[in-house]
Amino acid sequence: MLGLAMVGMVGVSQAAILPLAFNDENPDLFSTLQINGGISTVGVQFPMLCGNTSNAVLAGTRIAPVLPGVNGSSGDFKFGGMTGGATSSLGGVGGWNFRGNGLTMAPNAGLICYVLDSSGVRKASYGLFTDGLESTATPNATVLTRVLSLPDFDNNYQFKYLVDMTIPAEFAGKSYVIRDGFDSSVFDSGSSRFCEAALGATTCTVTPTQNSIDVLSTVPAGGISRRFVVQRPLRSGVFQLPANPNLMLTSAALFVSCDPSPTAPPGCVEIEEANLADNVSAGRGVLSDLLPVITTAPNMVGVLNEGSGATDVRFVISDDTSEIGLNPLNATVNISFNGALMPATNLSCAQQEIPQPGEQIRRTCRFDIPVYDPNFATDSVAGTFVQGVQASIIITAVDSRNQSSTKSVPLHIVSLDNDPPSFSLSPIAIPDEGNGKLPTVSCDLNQQPPYPEQCLGQITNFILNRKPGPPGAADENATQTAFFAGVDASNKLSCTGSIPSIFATAFPGGLQSPKYITSGSQLGLQYQLSAAPGYADCWIVVGDTGLPAGQSYNQSQILFRIKVD
Ligand SMILES: [Ca+2]
Ligand SMILES: [Ca+2]
Ligand SMILES: [Ca+2]
Ligand SMILES: [Ca+2]
Numbered sequence: 001m002l003g004l005a006m007v008g009m010v011g012v013s014q015a016a017i018l019p020l021a022f023n024d025e026n027p028d029l030f031s032t033l034q035i036n037g038g039i040s041t042v043g044v045q046f047p048m049l050c051g052n053t054s055n056a057v058l059a060g061t062r063i064a065p066v067l068p069g070v071n072g073s074s075g076d077f078k079f080g081g082m083t084g085g086a087t088s089s090l091g092g093v094g095g096w097n098f099r100g101n102g103l104t105m106a107p108n109a110g111l112i113c114y115v116l117d118s119s120g121v122r123k124a125s126y127g128l129f130t131d132g133l134e135s136t137a138t139p140n141a142t143v144l145t146r147v148l149s150l151p152d153f154d155n156n157y158q159f160k161y162l163v164d165m166t167i168p169a170e171f172a173g174k175s176y177v178i179r180d181g182f183d184s185s186v187f188d189s190g191s192s193r194f195c196e197a198a199l200g201a202t203t204c205t206v207t208p209t210q211n212s213i214d215v216l217s218t219v220p221a222g223g224i225s226r227r228f229v230v231q232r233p234l235r236s237g238v239f240q241l242p243a244n245p246n247l248m249l250t251s252a253a254l255f256v257s258c259d260p261s262p263t264a265p266p267g268c269v270e271i272e273e274a275n276l277a278d279n280v281s282a283g284r285g286v287l288s289d290l291l292p293v294i295t296t297a298p299n300m301v302g303v304l305n306e307g308s309g310a311t312d313v314r315f316v317i318s319d320d321t322s323e324i325g326l327n328p329l330n331a332t333v334n335i336s337f338n339g340a341l342m343p344a345t346n347l348s349c350a351q352q353e354i355p356q357p358g359e360q361i362r363r364t365c366r367f368d369i370p371v372y373d374p375n376f377a378t379d380s381v382a383g384t385f386v387q388g389v390q391a392s393i394i395i396t397a398v399d400s401r402n403q404s405s406t407k408s409v410p411l412h413i414v415s416l417d418n419d420p421p422s423f424s425l426s427p428i429a430i431p432d433e434g435n436g437k438l439p440t441v442s443c444d445l446n447q448q449p450p451y452p453e454q455c456l457g458q459i460t461n462f463i464l465n466r467k468p469g470p471p472g473a474a475d476e477n478a479t480q481t482a483f484f485a486g487v488d489a490s491n492k493l494s495c496t497g498s499i500p501s502i503f504a505t506a507f508p509g510g511l512q513s514p515k516y517i518t519s520g521s522q523l524g525l526q527y528q529l530s531a532a533p534g535y536a537d538c539w540i541v542v543g544d545t546g547l548p549a550g551q552s553y554n555q556s557q558i559l560f561r562i563k564v565d
Contacts, residue, residue, distance in 0.1 A: 017029050017030070017031050017045070018030060018101065018102050018103060019101070019102035019103070020042065020044065020048075020102065020103050020104075020105065021099075021102060021103070021104045021105070022048075022104070022105045022107070022113045022115065023107070023113075025113060025114060025115040025122075025123075026046075026115050026117070026123050027102065027115070028044045028045065028046050028048050028065075028115045029044065029045040029046065030042050030043055030044050030045065030103070031043045031045065032066075033096075033103070035061065035096075038061055038062055039061065039062045039063075039064055039089045040061050040062065040063045040064070040093055040096065041064045041066060041089075042063065042064070042065050042066065043066050043067075043068075044065045044066065044067050045067075046067070046115055046116055046117060046118060047067055047077060047079075047115070047116040047120060047248065047251060048065040048067070048113055048114070048115050048116075049079055049113065049114045049116065049179070049181070049251060049253040049280060050063060050065065050079075050080075050090050050092075050111060050112065050113040050114075051080070051090070051111075051112055051113075051177035051178075051179055051253060051254075051255035052090055052091060052092045052110045052111050052112070052177065052255075053110045053112065053174075053175035053176065053177055053216070053255055053256070053257045053258070053259055053260070054091075054092065054109070054110035054175070054259055054260050054261045055175065055216065055259050055261045055263065055264065056261030056262065056263060057091055060091060060092055060093050060094050060095075060108045061091075061093040061094075061095075061096075062089035062090055062091050062092075062093065063089060063090050063092070063093045063105070063111075064087055064088075064089040064090070065079070065113075066087075068185075069183045069184055069185025069186065070183050070185055070186055070242050070247055070249075071183075071185035071186065071238075071242075072185070073185075074184075074185035074235075075183065075184035075185030075186075075189070075235070076183075076184055076185070077181060077182070077183050077184070077251075078181050078182055078183075078184050078189065078212065079179060079180075079181030079212075079251065079253075080179040080180075080181060080212060080214045081179070081211060081212060081214035082189065082192075082211050082212055085184075085189040085190050086189075087181075088214075090111070091108075091111075092107055092108045092109075092110055092111030093105060093106070093107065093108070093111065094106040094107055094108045094111075108260070109260030110175075110257065110259070110260040110261070112255045112257060114253055114276065114279065114280050116248075116251075116280060116282075119246065119248065119282075120248030120251060120280075120282035120284075121277070121280075121282070122276060122277045122279070122280045123277065138271065138272060138273055138274040138275075139168045139169075139170035139171060139271060139273065140168065140273060140274070140275050140278070141165070141166065141167040141168065141171060141176070141254055141256050141273060141279060142165065142166050142254070142278040142279065143163060143164065143165045143166075143178065143252050143253065143254040143278070143279055143280065143281045144162075144163070144164045144165075144278075144281050145161055145162065145163055145164075145180075145250065145251075145252050145281040145282060145283040145288075146161060146162045146164070146288035146290075146320075147159070147160070147161045147283055147284070147285075147286065147287050147288045148160040148161055148162060148202055148229075148287070148288070149287070150241060150285065150286075150287060151233070151234050151240070151241065156233065157233055157234040157238075157239065158231050158232070158233050159187065159231070159232045159233075159234070159241070159249070159250075159283075160229070160230070160231045160232075161229075161230050161250060161283045161288075162197075162202065162227060162228070162229055162230075162288075163178070163180055163194075163213060163227070163228040163230060163252045163281070164199075164225070164226075164227050164228075165178050165224075165225065165226050165227075165228075165252075165254050166223070166224070166225040167219050167223050167224050167225075167254070167256055168223045169221065169222050169223035170223075170271060171219045171223065171256050171271065172219050172220060172221045172222065172223065173218065173219060173221075173265070173268060174218070174219050174256050174257060174258055174259070174268060174271075175216065175217075175218055175219075175256070175257060175258065175259035175264070176216070176217060176218070176219055176254065176255060176256045177214075177215065177216045177254070177255045178213055178214075178215050178226070178228075178252065178253070178254050178255075179212065179213055179214045179215075179252065179253055179255075180194075180212050180213040180228070180230060180250060180251065180252040180253075181212055181250065181251050181252075182212065182232055182249065182250045182251075183248070183249050183250070184235065185235070186234065186235065186238060186241065186242065186249055187232040187233065187234060187235055187249070187250075188232070188233045188234065188235040188236065189235070190210075191210065191233055192210070192211065192212060192230070192231065192232045192233070193208035193209065193210050193211075193230070193231050194208055194209055194211070194212065194213050194228050194229065194230040194231070195207070195208040195209065195228065195229050196226060196227065196228055196229075197227050197228065197229045198227070198357070199225055199226075199227050199357070200227075200356070200357020200358040201227065201229075201357055201358075202229065202357075202358070203229065204229050208229075208231065212230075213228050213230065213252065218259070219256065230250070232250065241285035242285060244285070245284055245285040245286040246284060247284060247285065248282040248283070248284065249282075249283055249284055249285060250282065250283035251280060251281070251282050251283070252280070252281050252283075253279060253280045253281075254279045254280075255279070256273065256279075257270060258270055287321070287401075288320065289320070289321050289399070289401050289403055290319070290320045290321075290403075291399070291403050291404070291405040292317055292318065292319040292321075292329060292397040292398065292399040292403060292404070292405050293317065293318050293319065293397075293405065294315060294316075294317055294331070294395050294397050294405055294406075294407040295315060295316040295317070295318065296315045296316075296395070296407065296409050297314075297315075300313060300314065300315055300393075300409060301313045301369065301393070301409075301411060303379070303382045303383055303412040303413070303414050304369070304411070304412065304413045304414070305413070305414060305416050306374075306375065306376065306377040306413060306414065306415050306416040306417065306475075307371060307374040307375065307376075307416065308371065308413075309368060309369045309370050309371045310368065310369040311346075311368045311369075312366050312368070313344075313366065313367055313368065313369060313393075314364055314365065314366045315331075315364075315365055315395060316353065316362065316363070316364055316365070317329055317330075317331050317349060317362070317363050317365060317397040318355065318356065318359045318361065318362040318363070319359065319360060319361050319362075319397075319399040319400070319403075320358060320359060320360055321360055321361070321399045321400045321401055321403070322360040322361065322400065323360070323361050323400045326400035326401065327398075327400055328349075328361075328363075328400065329349070329361050329363055329397065329398070329399050329400060330349050330397070330398055331347070331349050331365050331395055331396060331397045331398070332347070332395075332396045332398075333347050333365075333367050333393060333394070333395050333396075334393075334394045334396075335369055335370070335372070335391065335392070335393055335394070335411065336390070336391060336392045336393075336394055336408075337372040337373070337376055337391050337474070338376075338378065338389050338390060338391060338474045340372065341394075342370055342372055344367035344368060344369060344370070344393070345367065345368045345369075345370050346366075346367055346368045347365065347366070347367040348365065348366055348367070349363045349364070349365035350363075351363060351364040351365075351366070361400075365395075369393070369411070372472070373470075373471075373472025373473075374472070375419045375469060375470045375472045375473040375476075376391075376413060376472045376473065376474055376475075377413045377414060377415040377416070377473065377474065377475040377476075378390060378391045378411070378412055378413045378414075378474065378475055379412050379413065379414040379415065379475065380414075380415050380475060380479060380548040381414070381548070382412065382414040383412055383414075384412075385410075385412070386475050386478050386479050387478065387479075388478045389474045389475055389478045390410065391410070391411040391412070391413060392408045392409060392410050392411050393408070393409045393410075393411050394406065394407075394408050395407045395408075395409070415475050415476070415548060415551070417551065418469075418476065418480075418544065418547050418548075418551040418552060418553070418554050419469045419470050419473050419476060419554060420469070420470070420544075420554040420555060420556040421466065421467060421468050421469060421482045421542040421543065421544050421554065421555065421556045422465065422466075422467050422469065422470045422471060422542075422556060423463050423464065423465055423466040423467065423482075423540070423542050423556065423558070424463075424464045424465055424558075425439050425462060425463065425464065425540075425558060425560060426459065426461060426462045426463075426464060428441050428452070428453070428454060428459070428462075429441050429462075429560050430442075432561065435561070438537075438559065438560065438561050439558065439559075439560040439561070440560065440561040440562075440563050441454040441459070441560070441561070441562050441563070442454070442563045442564075442565070443455040443529065443562070443563070443564045443565075444565065445531060445533065445564065445565065454562065455529065457514070457525075457526060457527040457528050457529055458517075458524070458525075458526055459524050459525045459526075460517070460519050460522050460524040461519075461522040461523070461524055462523065462524045462525045463516075463523040463524070463540060463542075464523075466482050466523060466542055467482055468480035468481055468482040468544035468545075468546070469544065476544070479546055479548075480544045480545060480546040480547060481544065481545050481546050482542050482543070482544055483542070483543055483544075483545065484516050484540070484541065484542060484543075485541040485542065485543035485555050486539060486541035486557075487515075487516065487541075490515055491515045491516050492513040492514065492515040492516075493513050493514050493515070493516070493525075493538040493539060493540060494513065494538065494539050494541075495513045495514070495536045495537060495538035495539070496536070496537055497534060497535050497536030497537055497562075498532075498533075498534030498535050498536070499534075500530065500532050500534070501530060501532065501534070501536070502529055502530060502532055502533070502534045502535065502536050502562065502564045503527055503528060503529060503530055503536065504527075504528035504529060504530045505528070512527070512528075513527070513536075513538065514526060514527035514536075514538060514562070515527070527562075529564060531564075532564065533564050533565045534563075534564055535561050535562065535563045535564070536561070536562045537559055537560070537561050538559070538560060538561075538562065539557050539558070539559055540557060540558050540559075540560065541555055541556070541557040542555060542556050542557070543555040
C-alpha cells in the first residue's frame with residue numbers, strides 16, 4: 001500500500017513500477033515518486049512532456065518528471081526550462097490520487113502533459129471524448145523538429161536543429177507554451193543555446209539564449225508561426241551520437257489552451273484539438289531530409305505546334321539537403337507523348353542559384369523538348385487536350401540523399417494540318433518485285449483444296465490499322481473518323497484489269513469489282529472469281545472526316561493486284 005492519496009505529502013517515496021494516468025493520455029509507468037518541498041519528482045519510464053499555459057504561478061505541487069537518458073547512469077532527459085543544469089519543476093499539480101493499482105495525477109487548470117511511447121511518439125488516436133465519427137478537421141496546432149547538422153569535429157560537436165511551431169487563427173487569444181528538451185546523458189546540460197529566427201532562416205541573428213526553449217505567450221489574431229534554432233553541444237567525454245538513429249535525443253512540445261490565471265481576459269472558450277500527435281516532435285540522430293522541391297513557372301513552355309519541339313525550357317529545383325560531400329541535387333525529365341516516354345534532350349541542372357530561406361541548394365535546370373513525331377498533336381484548339389489525348393513533361397528531382405519528388409506539367413501541342421489517313425494491307429498481298437513492288441495476292445488455278453481465301457474470294461482481314469491520320473497523329477486518330485472513299489453504291493472498289501474479267505459477273509465494261517466487307521473490327525474483301533486467268537488492279541482509298549475548323553479533307557490510297565493464273 002502506497003498511501004499517496006493526499007496532496008502535499010512530504011518526503012514520500014516508493015519503488016515499484018506502476019501506471020501513472022493523466023487525463024486521457026496513454027498511461028505512463030513510474031518507478032519512483034518523491035514529494036519533497038512541494039515538488040513531485042516522478043521517475044517515469046516513457047517521456048512525459050508537460051507545459052502550463054497559465055501566466056500566473058498556480059497553487060499546488062510542482063512536478064518534475066525524470067526520464068533516464070540513453071546512456072543510463074550519465075544523465076536524464078531534461079524538458080523545458082533549466083535551472084543550474086537541472087530541469088525546472090513545473091507548477092500545476094492539483095493532487096495525486098491513488099486508485100487501485102496505480103496513480104492518477106490531477107492537474108490544476110492550465111497544466112497539460114503529453115505522454116509519449118518508447119520511441120518518442122504520442123498516440124495517434126484522438127482524445128477520450130472524441131471518436132472516429134467526429135470531424136477531424138478541427139484547428140490543428142503543430143510543432144516540427146528538423147535536424148540541421150549532426151555533431152562532429154568540424155562543428156565543435158554541436159547538434160543543431162530547428163523547432164517550427166504553427167498555431168492557426170482559430171486559437172487566437174489562447175495561451176500557448178512551447179518547450180523543448182534533451183537527453184543530458186548525450187548533450188551538455190549547461191551550454192545549450194537557442195534563438196528565435198525568421199521563418200525560413202537557419203541561423204541566429206540575435207544573441208542566443210543559454211537555456212532550453214520555454215516560451216509562454218498568447219496567440220495573436222490571425223494565428224502565429226515561430227521558428228527556433230537550437231544548438232546543443234555533446235556533453236564532455238561524448239564524441240558521437242548513439243549508434244541507433246531512431247532514439248529520441250531531443251523533444252519539443254506545444255501546448256495551447258485558455259490561460260486559467262485570474263488576470264487573464266475573460267471569455268476564453270476551450271477548443272478541442274483532435275490531433276495532438278503533432279504537438280510533440282522528437283529530434284533524432286539523423287538529419288532532416290525533406291523532399292526536393294520542383295518549381296515551374298506557369299508559362300514554362302507555351303503551346304507547341306505540331307511537328308515542333310522547344311529549346312531552353314527551364315525550371316528550378318531546390319532542397320534542404322546540403323550537397324557537400326554528396327551527389328548534387330539533380331533532375332531527370334521525360335516527355336510523355338500520350339503515354340510514349342521520351343527523355344528530354346540537353347538537360348542540365350548545372351546552374352546554381354542563391355538558396356532561398358530554408359534551402360541549402362537551389363538550381364536552375366534547362367532542357368529541350370524533342371520532336372516525337374512530325375504529326376503528333378494533342379490539341380485541335382490550342383490549350384485544350386482533345387478527349388483521350390495528353391502530353392506532359394515529367395520532372396523528377398533527386399536530392400543528395402536520394403530523396404525524390406516528381407512533378408508533371410501538361411504539354412500542349414496544337415494541330416497545324418490535317419494529315420492523310422493511314423492503313424496497310426494484309427501480308428497475303430506480297431510485293432511483286434517484277435512489277436514495281438505492287439502488292440499482289442495470287443490465286444493459282446491448279447491449287448487443290450483447301451483453297452486460300454484469295455481464291456475463295458473472302459478475305460476477311462485485308463485492310464489493317466485503318467486510321468484517320470498517321471500513327472503518330474494522336475489528335476486526329478482520337479477525333480476524326482476514317483472511311484472507304486471512292487466506292488459505288490454497293491461499296492465496291494474501283495478496279496481495272498484484264499478482259500475477260502477475272503471476276504465472275506462482268507460489268508458491261510468488262511470488270512466486276514470486289515466489295516468491302518466488315519466483320520467486327522476486321523475490314524475485308526469479297527468477290528467471286530470467274531476462273532479466267534488474268535488480273536485486276538484495284539484502289540483502296542481511305543478518307544477522313546470530323547476535321548477541326550479550317551482544315552481540309554485528306555485521303556490515302558493503295559493500289560493492289562489480284563492475280564489469277
Ligand atoms: Ca496538433
Ligand atoms: Ca532533401
Ligand atoms: Ca495533323
Ligand atoms: Ca487526318
